[in-house]
Every structure is written in C-alpha cells, then in structure tokens.
Amino acid sequence: MHFTGSIAKEDLIYQLMIRQPKFVTNSLFENVLVATKEKKPSPLLDLIRLESMADEKCIQMLHIGPFEDEQETFEIMDAFANQNGLVRVSKVHREIYLSDVRKVAPEKLKTVLRFKVE
Numbered sequence: 001m002h003f004t005g006s007i008a009k010e011d012l013i014y015q016l017m018i019r020q021p022k023f024v025t026n027s028l029f030e031n032v033l034v035a036t037k038e039k040k041p042s043p044l045l046d047l048i049r050l051e052s053m054a055d056e057k058c059i060q061m062l063h064i065g066p067f068e069d070e071q072e073t074f075e076i077m078d079a080f081a082n083q084n085g086l087v088r089v090s091k092v093h094r095e096i097y098l099s100d101v102r103k104v105a106p107e108k109l110k111t112v113l114r115f116k117v118e
Contacts (some may be wrong), residue, residue: 026050059086060114066106069093073113086117 020029027048037045059081063073074093081088096112104110 014087019051024050026042056116058114058116059088060112063111063113064108066109067111070111070113074115077113077115081117089116089118 033045033048051086059077060078061073063070078088080086093113093115096114098110098112101109
C-alpha cells in the first residue's frame with residue numbers, strides 16, 4: 001500500500017506526551033500543577049494529567065526526515081509486520097521526537113515511529 005493522498009492535519013486526533021522521570025509521583029505532579037495554575041493560569045492546564053503506560057508488543061523504526069515523509073517509513077514497518085506474521089492492531093501510533101524542530105533542518109529530523117502489533 002502506497003500513500004498517494006494528503007493528510008489534513010486539522011483532522012488528526014493526538015495527545016502530546018512528555019516522558020517523566022520515575023521520581024515524579026502523583027503527589028509531586030499535583031503540587032507542581034497547582035503552583036503552575038497560580039503562577040500562570042491557563043484553561044489548558046485543566047487538560048494535563050499524569051498517566052502510566054504499559055509496554056506492549058510493537059514495531060518501531062527510526063524515521064529520518066520531515067514529518068510529511070513518515071508514510072514511507074510506515075510502509076517499511078507494515079511490510080516487516082507482514083513478512084513476520086504480525087498484524088497491526090490499528091492506525092493509532094506513537095511518535096517520539098528526538099530532534100528539536102527549531103534547531104534541526106527538516107531532512108535531518110529524527111522521530112521514532114511505533115505501532116502495536118499482535
């Protein structure tokens with residue numbers, strides 16, 4: 001399957017996540033959130049939450065280049081899944097950004113792409 005269309009980014013549904021060190025407990029998170037709301041109020045702060053994520057069986061690959069070219073990497077990952085008898089669970093995936101888009105040229109951006117398989 002080759003992607004030939006375009007993606008309307010305003011139609012995407014996503015969550016922004018930042019990995020936290022192990023010392024960040026629910027209590028610490030709540031205290032920092034309260035202090036932040038007092039210092040810099042914003043209605044968006046009400047949407048922030050601390051979650052744990054379980055490990056899952058997945059395929060992941062390093063994508064190097066602009067975000068618009070990620071489909072090519074997903075096609076390689078899908079082919080790998082098919083060759084190894086794995087089935088992609090859904091179109092839901094994770095993107096782990098290793099580069100700062102403010103400092104790195106688009107062709108050098110590094111993103112880990114990951115999706116769940118069975």
